[in-house]
Amino acid sequence: MPPRLDGSSAQPAFRCKYPGCSMTYQRKEHLNRHMANHEQRERFCCPYCDSTLARSDLLRRHIRKYHPEREPPQSRARQACGACHARKERCDGGYPCNRCQRRGITCLQPQEVAHGKNRPQETQTSLNPDIVNSVPGESRWIAQDFIDIYFQSFHPTWPFLHRGTFELSKEPCILLQSMLMIGLWIKGDQAARDSAMNFHRKLLSAIEAQRSQWYISNSTPRCSNDTPWPMATYQSILLQLIFAVLVAKQEAPLDLNLRFQLPDTKYQLLTSLVETCRELGLFYYPNMLAKHHSSAPIALVWVNVEEIKRFGLALYKICRLCTRSALAGTTDSDSSDKRSELLTLSDLDFCMPDSDEMWNAPSSIGAESIRNAVFHQACRDNRDTDNWISQTSGKLYDSRVGLDWI
Structure with missing residues (x-):
């Protein structure tokens, strides 16, 4: 963890606004990571063991490593449909997406492409x-x-x-x-x-x-x-x-x-x-x-x-x-x-x-x-x-x- 800044530092600081906490950081992403420790709703608990992680990507990595037979949770990030992915076009993530609707073609979700139902x-x-x-x-x-x-x-x-x-x-x-x-x-x-x-x-x-x-x-x-x-x-x-x-x-x-x-x-x-x-x-x-x-x-x-x-x-x-x-x-x-x-x-x-x-x-x-x-x-x-x-x-x-x- 980066060192905390003292009050006399001339460098820009990002201060934790959580009540009772005076931690400051040089980079905002470090502050965000720290804030996740305060808010339990941002904690990600492994459903297969007692581990608790600060970020969803860390939870997915944990499951892949320690529970390889289990399916990791889906990312919240929107994924392009099969057609947009093939053409390297921006996809709005809808189902069906706007591009596929305009072209009058079947819009395939990523999991359908991967598993081939x-x-x-x-x-x-x-x-x-x-x-x-x-x-x-x-x-x-x-x-x-x-x-x-x-x-x-x-x-x-x-x-x-x-x-x-x-x-x-x-x-x-x-x-x-x-x-x-x-x-x-x-x-x-x-x-x-x-x-x-x-x-x-x-x-x-x-x-x-x-x-x-x-x-x-x-x-x-x-x-x-x-x-x-x-x-x-x-x-x-x-x-x-x-x-x-x-x-x-x-x-x-x-x-x-x-x-x-x-x-x-x-x-x-x-x-x-x-x-x-x-x-x-x-x-x-x-x-x-x-x-x-x-x-x-x-x-x-x-x-x-x-x-x-x-x-x-x-x-x-x-x-x-x-x-x-x-x-x-x-x-x-x-x-x-x-x-x-x-x-x-x-x-x-x-x-x-x-x-x-x-x-x-x-x-x-x-x-x-x-x-x-x-x-x-x-x-x-x-x-x-x-x-x-x-x-x-x-x-x-x-x-x-x-x-x-x-």
């Missing part, structure tokens, strides 16, 4: 997270920039992910990496597109290596109906196929039906995804409902059903844009086989999705607002099979007419 996992094997290292930047949290690009530029055209419930810290790695790939490609500069291509190659390799985790054929043993569908994996494969079309647009010619010719490996990935969805009955509305308990919140059921519907329409759109490469050796006589191996309108046993306004509603409206919207807006009656998209195929398709127009 996950939603129930799908029955799938996680892809190698080291792939993220191919993204330019010093932190994985820079990924948020490319996720923002995805939702701002790609999502309006391909709206099959639900932005309102999307949380960066909780989404499966395979989906995040596929979204990063799209965001990098849209960014447009050569370095970003090279990184996107690197993602594409590695993710395709990982998806193929883990084919047994997601591919279902007519000979695959059926799982229990309680087993959740790995929608994040299917969505990720769809993003890879969309990306393959973007690349094919630059590298491959159109066929006479004005469809992009995919390399054989990517076309097989497309047909495998279609076969899997068919075998699961993924696009059959009663099966969508059967994945939920009768007591499940209606907002959750609505989001999941809408997500599958929009995924189905996006997959159908890709099937309409693609064909097998001419190098695969197919002929015109194979046209009926081509049609059967790709998704058709007759496969879509559900109504059109509900409005984009409901689907794109911000997360701030909450589940209660979604529930009210589902009850009070003119939502489609999915139970009426006459309204299913598949019912239109009988009027729009005739096997005797070879014109490929739908």
Whole structure:
């Protein structure tokens, strides 16, 4: 402790104002430390032993040293959220913070970033997270920039992910990496597109290596109906196929039906995804409902059903844009086989999705607002099979007419 000054000292002094105490100090921080000894409310008692310390940081240090199995108390200092920390921006410490609210992104508290609170996992094997290292930047949290690009530029055209419930810290790695790939490609500069291509190659390799985790054929043993569908994996494969079309647009010619010719490996990935969805009955509305308990919140059921519907329409759109490469050796006589191996309108046993306004509603409206919207807006009656998209195929398709127009 610094020496006490006598009254004749010419140096500036800081005097203790506590009644009955005449201590003086040369520096104010020393006085503050002394004052803490007077005020018991400023004492910090260890909850795990009889030690008492003068400052909160000393208490945290004490617990880490002498009680390492215990969790030290949180600092009272405000900590930046995950997004602000990644960008090295000033964060107001609110939840959500003002910056995240203005940008329309999920605001993650520091403890959520550190502990990675996950939603129930799908029955799938996680892809190698080291792939993220191919993204330019010093932190994985820079990924948020490319996720923002995805939702701002790609999502309006391909709206099959639900932005309102999307949380960066909780989404499966395979989906995040596929979204990063799209965001990098849209960014447009050569370095970003090279990184996107690197993602594409590695993710395709990982998806193929883990084919047994997601591919279902007519000979695959059926799982229990309680087993959740790995929608994040299917969505990720769809993003890879969309990306393959973007690349094919630059590298491959159109066929006479004005469809992009995919390399054989990517076309097989497309047909495998279609076969899997068919075998699961993924696009059959009663099966969508059967994945939920009768007591499940209606907002959750609505989001999941809408997500599958929009995924189905996006997959159908890709099937309409693609064909097998001419190098695969197919002929015109194979046209009926081509049609059967790709998704058709007759496969879509559900109504059109509900409005984009409901689907794109911000997360701030909450589940209660979604529930009210589902009850009070003119939502489609999915139970009426006459309204299913598949019912239109009988009027729009005739096997005797070879014109490929739908």
